[in-house]
Amino acid sequence: MGKTKKSIGSKIFDICNITLFVLFCITILYPIYEIVVNSFSTETEIVGKGFRLMPYKWYFTNWKIILSSALLWKSFYNSVYVTVLASLYSMFLSATYAYPLSRKDLPDRNFWTFFLVFTMFFSGGLIPYYLLMNSLKLVNTLLVLIIGSINVWNTLIMRNYFMTIPDSLQESAKIDGASEITILRMVVLPLSLPVLATVLLWNLVANWNSWVSCLIYVNDPNKQVVQIVLQNIFRERTFNILSENTQNVYDALRDTDPKQSITNYGLRDATFIFVTLPILASYPFLQKYFVKGIMIGSLKG
Amino acid sequence: MAVLPVLNKSRNVALNRTRLYIKYKYLFILMIPGICALLLFSYYPMYGVILAFKEYKLGDGIFGSQWADMYGLKHFIRVFQLEGVRRAVANSFIISMYSLAVGFPAVILFALFLNEIKREGLKRRIQTISYLPNFLSWVAVSSLVIDVLSPSHGILNAILNFFTGQNIYFLTRPEYFRTIIVFSGLWKGIGWGSIIYLAMIANANIELYDAAIVDGAGRIRQAIHVTIPAMFPIISIGLIMSLSGILNGGDFEQIFNLVNSQTLPVGDVMSIYIFRVGLGSYEYSFGTALGLVNTTVGILLLAIANKVAKRVSEYTLW
Numbered sequence: 151m152g153k154t155k156k157s158i159g160s161k162i163f164d165i166c167n168i169t170l171f172v173l174f175c176i177t178i179l180y181p182i183y184e185i186v187v188n189s190f191s192t193e194t195e196i197v198g199k200g201f202r203l204m205p206y207k208w209y210f211t212n213w214k215i216i217l218s219s220a221l222l223w224k225s226f227y228n229s230v231y232v233t234v235l236a237s238l239y240s241m242f243l244s245a246t247y248a249y250p251l252s253r254k255d256l257p258d259r260n261f262w263t264f265f266l267v268f269t270m271f272f273s274g275g276l277i278p279y280y281l282l283m284n285s286l287k288l289v290n291t292l293l294v295l296i297i298g299s300i301n302v303w304n305t306l307i308m309r310n311y312f313m314t315i316p317d318s319l320q321e322s323a324k325i326d327g328a329s330e331i332t333i334l335r336m337v338v339l340p341l342s343l344p345v346l347a348t349v350l351l352w353n354l355v356a357n358w359n360s361w362v363s364c365l366i367y368v369n370d371p372n373k374q375v376v377q378i379v380l381q382n383i384f385r386e387r388t389f390n391i392l393s394e395n396t397q398n399v400y401d402a403l404r405d406t407d408p409k410q411s412i413t414n415y416g417l418r419d420a421t422f423i424f425v426t427l428p429i430l431a432s433y434p435f436l437q438k439y440f441v442k443g444i445m446i447g448s449l450k451g
Numbered sequence: 452m453a454v455l456p457v458l459n460k461s462r463n464v465a466l467n468r469t470r471l472y473i474k475y476k477y478l479f480i481l482m483i484p485g486i487c488a489l490l491l492f493s494y495y496p497m498y499g500v501i502l503a504f505k506e507y508k509l510g511d512g513i514f515g516s517q518w519a520d521m522y523g524l525k526h527f528i529r530v531f532q533l534e535g536v537r538r539a540v541a542n543s544f545i546i547s548m549y550s551l552a553v554g555f556p557a558v559i560l561f562a563l564f565l566n567e568i569k570r571e572g573l574k575r576r577i578q579t580i581s582y583l584p585n586f587l588s589w590v591a592v593s594s595l596v597i598d599v600l601s602p603s604h605g606i607l608n609a610i611l612n613f614f615t616g617q618n619i620y621f622l623t624r625p626e627y628f629r630t631i632i633v634f635s636g637l638w639k640g641i642g643w644g645s646i647i648y649l650a651m652i653a654n655a656n657i658e659l660y661d662a663a664i665v666d667g668a669g670r671i672r673q674a675i676h677v678t679i680p681a682m683f684p685i686i687s688i689g690l691i692m693s694l695s696g697i698l699n700g701g702d703f704e705q706i707f708n709l710v711n712s713q714t715l716p717v718g719d720v721m722s723i724y725i726f727r728v729g730l731g732s733y734e735y736s737f738g739t740a741l742g743l744v745n746t747t748v749g750i751l752l753l754a755i756a757n758k759v760a761k762r763v764s765e766y767t768l769w
Contacts, residue, residue, distance in 0.1 A: 178581065197604055247486075257468065265486075273496065274739075275496070277735050278497075278498075281735070282491075299489055300493075425590075433586060441646060
């Protein structure tokens with residue numbers, strides 16, 4: 151089969167095809183790369199010069215301001231805190247609900263599946279949820295970003311994976327006198343590490359990237375997550391989120407670059423890198439684990 | 452056992468069920484956290500939709516508040532009367548249809564053409580890069596979009612300026628807004644969305660390809676007769692899911708970050724409108740009514756799409 155000679159048309163197609171895909175990849179990599187370059191450039195250079203592979207003059211004031219911003223670090227800490235706890239909370243809920251659902255002998259299994267899946271299609275909506283959070287006194291706390299309902303999709307993916315574990319393993323553990331909880335802990339979970347790792351990674355990324363809840367439920371400037379900080383900088387073009395005394399920021403910038411304006415792209419782009427770095431840096435290594443879960447989940451809906 | 456009379460059958464069933472639940476008590480103990488979370492955070496807010504039939508006052512709470520006028524339907528009547536709602540429905544519908552018409556075939560073509568790259572290393576590298584935007588938040592991706600489209604230093608305007616000598620501030624022009632939304636959504640999601648199709652292609656029967664080659668089918672005919680049929684189940688399910696979301700008008704996170712006062716007339720989709728009116732203007736009852744209509748229509752559309760899919764193919768959601 152490998153011997154069959156490719157026609158000219160086929161070859162031209164291959165070249166065009168590969169070129170298009172490479173161009174598409176450039177549209178992904180170039181904007182991110184440009185932002186990295188901008189974060190090390192002066193304002194004059196960003197606005198005045200077009201495409202460049204390296205800053206003409208390496209400029210570190212943007213980064214100095216970003217890295218010495220107490221409010222930005224505070225939001226970074228908030229994001230780490232919320233991301234870790236919310237992911238563990240969600241994993242716990244999904245795994246403990248998914249395992250019984252995966253058991254064919256669970257009484258009223260169809261009902262309990264429906265009880266879960268129904269919430270994917272119907273919800274009370276934004277306002278009843280807001281009022282619930284309000285009455286639980288969770289508005290303006292970080293806890294509101296951590297707790298919540300069960301993630302239906304992740305639970306179904308775990309259930310599907312648990313179902314592929316042979317019943318005989320659980321049977322023999324039962325004969326040895328293991329309780330259901332021990333079976334889950336000692337047999338099912340250790341055998342499900344691939345799916346658990348994938349779902350945990352998805353959770354971590356989703357929570358790191360989440361900002362809508364913070365926008366709706368949290369006003370306190372000390373309790374913002376990094377995405378909100380980035381959003382404020384991009385939308386409002388103000389840097390008061392970086393420092394209580396905005397004038398200090400502008401003074402520091404003007405000292406080193408006389409053409410500083412209020413719309414500071416370099417500072418903005420340094421914040422962008424700061425906020426997305428955990429994802430950009432870990433992505434190349436974790437990418438293959440992200441994909442694994444999709445295949446598992448697609449086995450059966 | 453023999454003492455139990457036959458006429459007590461229903462009691463007997465209940466007893467059996469209780470016994471069954473006791474037998475499996477540990478499984479149910481495991482489920483308690485999940486059940487509690489579902490009840491409190493999903494089912495209780497569903498009960499809160501009665502707010503839509505009331506006149507919400509902050510001090511009185513959901514249950515203490517007065518019933519709304521017109522047999523409690525006042526807010527629903529407003530939903531069907533307000534010009535703003537009509538605009539939101541129209542905007543949502545147009546953006547959803549646009550992104551379905553462009554995005555849906557694009558993802559399938561992406562998978563199909565990627566599958567034609569036979570150099571494994573290159574293919575894997577392209578895949579890795581193409582998934583990346585999916586892992587960035589919409590806050591970050593819209594920053595990139597704003598940058599690329601910027602009239603002062605964006606690359607698109609630099610190219611435009613080179614050829615035409617003028618700059619366009621794309622993000623303030625309503626006529627470009629939908630295209631920006633559809634294509635930035637595509638840029639973010641196409642790689643990740645293609646995974647599932649590539650998986651279906653990989654599962655396609657190799658014997659079918661061999662048979663096609665023996666029959667003299669070239670690459671195009673192989674794609675049409677073997678590869679595309681292999682993707683049918685997911686195409687069908689994907690279409691059902693997208694049709695049910697038509698009234699949402701795309702991603703709230705995306706539009707929220709890209710819309711501004713100039714583009715609001717075309718960008719004010721349902722989710723944005725509910726957010727603006729419900730929380731922004733504190734119209735809790737009206738916002739709830741609107742949300743209720745929105746989810747109900749979503750479920751109806753899902754059911755209809757599923758029914759249609761059942762008629763034309765064997766692959767459905769349920």
